Amino acid sequence: MNGATPAVLGGAVVVAFLIGSVNPATIAARLLGKDLTASGSGNPGATNAGRVLGRRWGVLVGVLDVLKGLAPTFFAGQWFGAHAAYAVGLAAILGHIFSPFLHGRGGKGVATTLGAILGVHPWVAIVVLGVFAVAVVLTRWVAAGSIFAALGLLVTAGVVLAGRAPGDLWTGLWLIAIALVVLWRHDKNVIGWWRQRHLH
Template sequence: MPGSWLVLVLAAVAGFFVGGVNPASIVARLRHGDLRLGSGNPGATNTGRLLGVRWGVLVGVLDVLKGLLPTLLALWWFDRFTAYAVGLACIVGHILSPYLHGRGGKGVATSLGAVTAVLPWFSLVMLGVFGIVVARSRWVAGASVSAALALLLLSVFAPMPAPVLAGRIWGATVALIVIGRHHRNIRVWMATRLR
């Protein structure tokens, strides 16, 4: 119905602008830090690297919440399909922040928040994979890619709540976005393996 589509579009636009709010940049400004240093990425990992672990954790939690809360509200107020749209919009807003002239983070924490809202047990698996890889390798980017691969496999093969096809496409899309945002890390890893 036209009204339903209008709600979906407006909700997704709101999600995009909420997702675009970048806690890393706000914290860096308050702490007089420069996120152009380190990896140059305005996200939780680089914040922790440059400003300290507690600030990185704070940014990570806020990034998770800005994916979780709008998606959860869309699920409660509307339906699962609208929640998928809002969650994806939050992730895209984080990556292409309108407040940072199209720059943004890699979308890992915001993706985790959105997945937790609509596919909570998928997020538990992702966290488990992330934790294991970090513990073994101390490589956050590799752990993020591994968690995204876990999401991709779950989206293709695991049971899904209705609408099943939409959920599978959504989960796979989120996973591929996160993996794509780590293409440089993947290239570096492959280059070191091929030496």
């Protein structure tokens, strides 16, 4: 099935947002009698879950966060095409960040963003994951990996837009949009890093 009516697409976007809103980190923490918002960085995401609950829980939460972005985006792409997948993927990411189940508060959306990219452009996801891994190894800082991965997405978007092939415009704009969302969610990390560099 290719293409979707506005009503069907709207319904898919709402469902993706709600799927993204389910926060595995918070659920795992509550099962273990912990409160992530009052522990570690206070962020209800995989990194803080690993810090507070243990590495295995962090990995599990990270995998589930990736699946939240992957599953809706992949199926939307298969059923309705790439444009629908872009809208659905962005909705899942925003659901994770602005979870109504957490009163509008959520994680930083990195794992869910990776899942969304993986669902529609696997090779881009592999490149981004590689940039993330290298940055984390070199800096020993997960936030730095996320920031450099987002910058890598912007570079990839530029390459896509320069290609001028059919469909490249929307692909490039989507990659830019999700990269900017990740950078925005790491604004405090970027500002802190900038100040640290200029204070030394």
